[in-house]
Amino acid sequence: MTRTELFGYSPNSEYQTSVAYFSMEFAIDQSLKIYSGGLGFLSGSHLRSAFELKQNLLGIGMLWKYGYYDQVRDKDNNMVPAFVQKDYSFLEDTGIILSVPVHSAMVKVKAFLLRPETFGTAPLFLLSTDLPENDEVSKSITHRLYDPNEATQIAQSIILGIGGGMLLDQLNLQPDYYHMNEGHAVPLNFYLYSKYQNLTEIKKRMVFTTHTPELAGNEEHDFSLLKEMSFFYHMQDHEVKFVLGLEGDKFNYTLAALKFSGKANAVSKLHGEVAREMWGGYDGICEIISITNAQNQKYWQDSEIAKSVEENNEQEFFGRKKELKSMLFQHVADQTGKLFDENVLTLVWARRFAAYKRADLLMHDWERFEALLKLSKYPIQIIWAGKPYPEDKGANQIFNSIIDKTRKFPNCAVLVGYELGLSSLLKKGSDVWLNNPKMYREASGTSGMTAAMNGAINLSIPDGWIPEFALNGENCFLIEPAQDSLSEEARDRKENANLMDVLENMVLPTYYDHPKKWFNMVQKGFKGVVPEFESARMAEAYYKQMYQQAN
Template sequence: MTRTELFGYSPDAEYQTSVAYFSMEFAIDQSLKIYSGGLGFLSGSHLRSAFEKEQNLLGIGMLWKYGYYDQVRDKDNNMVPTFVQKDYSFLEDTGIVISVPVHSATVKVKAFLLRPATFGTVPLFLLSTDLAENDEVSRSITHRLYDPNESTRIAQSIILGIGGGMLLDQLNLQPDYYHMNEGHAVPLNFYLYSKYQNLGEIKKRMVFTTHTPELAGNEEHDFSLLREMSFFYHMQEHEVKFVLGLEGEKFNYTLAALKFSGKANAVSKLHGEVAREMWGGYDGICEIVSITNAQNQKYWQDKGIAQSVTGHKEQEFLERKKELKSLLFQQVADQTGKLFDENVLTLVWARRFAGYKRADLLMNDWKRFEILLAHSKHPIQIIWAGKPYPEDTGANQIFNKIINEIKAFPNCAVLVGYELGLSSLLKKGADVWLNNPKMYREASGTSGMTAAMNGAINLSIPDGWIPEFAIDGENCFLIKPAEASLSQEEKDKKENANLMDVLEKTVLPTYYEYPSKWFDIVQNGIKGVIPEFESARMADAYYKQMYRHAD
């Protein structure tokens, strides 16, 4: 399969360097459910912008039989995960089957192709082990994204990394650069070592994007288990430790990726500082630069919003925003039986549902929360949505706690089914997009970018990408962080008070009493996001900073 056959175009002269981009998840289209959250949203936008700029880049990912999970409600209206087989007639069976060693056995892996014309992305190859030739354990490797079983999750990395490397060889495609989006594909390096027998040769070809700003969130496993699983391909454990300068009994994916790569990037300027501090003490790691995440305007932005803002037409913007709110509120009514009002300020908290993102921070002072909801002069409507990891008991408890605690309020709703489609509805229908993670825990966060593109104003803690964008009161509203010396309980209390102060004293009065000022902030938000946080800028930055032209 030639590059021309794959792409349907000859890459632009500026982007001739060939790249294979490995990611465990890609959010491409609502119909292709192979992603969980921000990592997939980021990689999906990257593939779209690479296509629009005619870059010589292709994706390697996984075809998850059951996706991440389907988010539904039980008889008590609580959220529960369910797993339903997914079928995709638009994926092309390449007929290519490769054999990958996993746990001293051979697993057959089939490659499927998502062609560029289908959804407007560069080519994306998706790997599946769900084949009749495999036993049930092997077939299950590509059943669930981020399977809770440790051995299965390790096998998933082996299939992505080693299987992806083998596929490229089978296609006779030798990319100038291999790009690991997060550390999941790190076994690819052991496959390449079997070819080059030299760490320096791999470092010439490997780049890495790290997303996780805390040590505990970076995946690691016992060397002994990884050795048994054939994670290191043909390398012995002592060789791995010697070549990478590793000690101890744990193998950390991110640390290994930083040692194998010629260059790495963090996903915001602030995250770059955190990452360099976190990993800088280790010998042999590569340089870590910052390339801030971004999202694809063509996919995410409503055309009516764009036209009204570009033309400085306030009335047209308000009318279009009401239409978009009406579409969102149909979903609210359908799921919850609550009727929302298009004339009322609507605040949305929606993203991957992890504990550190603090979906329930608004409720920290319950009496004040009740007063906010009962305000007659400046009424408010609040919507929550997001997908917790199915086995994250704490996050699931928070999700269902919010459902139960807001049940009696007609102006509060929790929606299930947070995927690309619902995410788009929420961003287009929101007036205010709330982001209140614990400080320094959000590497980038991209949902606020696409919300701003659609005329929603960010109300945010200054974490992740926000410090690069925010001018408080001009293009967003900032929540002041608490002092670092406080306990987490005290920080939550203080930041809840700061959030409520901004809402009550600034956000709500501006919306209801100074609509022209509100429209100015909306316009400044869109101007601040595009082009700086649009993924064409990001795709270009990767070529200029990470994919240096091969010798």
């Protein structure tokens, strides 16, 4: 398969440098369920913009038989995970079968291709071990995205990294750059080391994007287990330690990726500062720059909302927003039996569900929360949605506690099935997009970008990408962070109070009493987010800043 046959187009002259982009998840289309959250949304938008710009970039990912999981409800209306086999007639079976060493045995891996014309993306290869030639354990490697079993997680990285490297060789495609989106594909470097026998040669070709702004969140495993599982390909663990200058019994994916790469990037300016502070004390790591995440406007934005904002047509904007709210509220009614009103301000909290993102911060002062829901002068409707990791008991408990606590309120709804389709409905149908993570824990966050593209106003803590965008009271509403010196409980209490103050004293009165000012904020948010946080800017930045090192 030649590059021309693969792409179906000739790359633009400014994007001739060839890139293979490795990611454990890609959010391409609602029908292709191979993603969990923000990492996938980011890589999906990247592939869309690479296609629109005609860049010489292809993706390598995994074909998850059961996806991440399906969110369903049990008899008590609580959220539970379900694992359902996925079949995709639109993926092309390339006929390529690779043999990848895992646990000193050979696992067969088949490559499937998502062609550019199918969904308007750069070409994407997806790897599967669910083949008749494999035993049941080997088949299960590509069953579940982020499988909870440690050995299976490690095997998934081996298939992505080593299997992906082998696939490129099989296709006779030698990219100028290999791009690791997060550290999952780090075994790729050991495959390349077997070819080049030289760290310098790998660093010329490898770049890395880190998304995790806390040390504990960066994956690591025992050297002994990784060696046993053939994670290091043909290298011994003592060679790995010597070549990378590593010590101790644990192998950290992110640290290794920073040592293998010629350049790395954090995903917002603030995250860049955090990442350089986190890793700057280690010898032999590459430079860490910042390229802020972004999302694809063509995919996410409602064209009528865009037209009304660009033409300064306030009446058209509010009319279209009501139509979009009506579409969302049909979904709310179907899931929850609650009828929402298109004339009422609708606040949405929706994103990957993790404890640090604090979906329940609004409820910290329960009496004040109840009073907010009963305001007659400034009524409000609130929707929550998101997917917790199925084995994260704490996050799942928070999710179901919100369902339980808000069951009696006709103006509160918790939705399941948070995937691309529902995410789009929520962003188009919301008036206010709430983002209140614990400070310095959100590397970037991108949901607020696509909300702003659809005329929603961000109500946010100034974390991740927000400081690069926010003009408080002009294009968004900021929640003042509490002092770092306070205890976690005291910070939650203070930031809840700050959130409620802004909501009661600024957001609601502006929406109901000053619609012209509201529309003006929408316009400024819209202009502030595009093109700066549109993924064409990001895809171009990667070519200019990451793929142009001197060889």
